[in-house]
Amino acid sequence: LAKTTQPISMDSYEGQEVNITCSHNNIATNDYITWYQQFPSQGPRFIIQGYKTKVTNEVASLFIPADRKSSTLSLPRVSLSDTAVYYCLVGEGDMIKAAGNKLTFGGGTRVLVKP
């Protein structure tokens, strides 16, 4: 997996948009960018994965610039239930999505949504 850097924590308020940026300067040509979400006392869950430009699903959007050295996870109109730790992982896409071999998570970004 490529080394990634993301903020340790972020605070937000209900209804706001939360943007978490992840730096991955050493991303390889075949690497994908994957984000996991972990609620307190639960295991992580896959939320989104992308290779370039923009990916959107029912949970979040992922923005990836042309140089792919960073990416931004965007959570629209957050609610209290979006309080969680968000992990950015960069590497072989299928392996990361399937939580496969030697998948190691960094410290993640703790997002606290306040009322």
Added chain:
Amino acid sequence: ETGVTQSPTHLIKTRGQQVTLRCSSQSGHNTVSWYQQALGQGPQFIFQYYREEENGRGNFPPRFSGLQFPNYSSELNVNALELDDSALYLCASSPYEEMNTEAFFGQGTRLTVV
């Protein structure tokens, strides 16, 4: 809520003892991966089991061992427990042959070594 079940949910052991943690995989998932998550840190890969054999291992000593059964469920065994083994232990299941399919994590077993 995923279909991955772990037991027990909480456990307290004494240093030097042995512990066995269990994981039932999501229906149809034949691969189980185990992770250790220390407080305030991200999960760290311990090992993966596929077809009842170890299929990759992280940087953990041999006193961490595992098993996978024909029904794909799995066990994590830790011998000679140390205080630093206190952590949340997570298992994740996935279908090995279906690439680009997400894994599902269980809720974990919280192990406290005193």
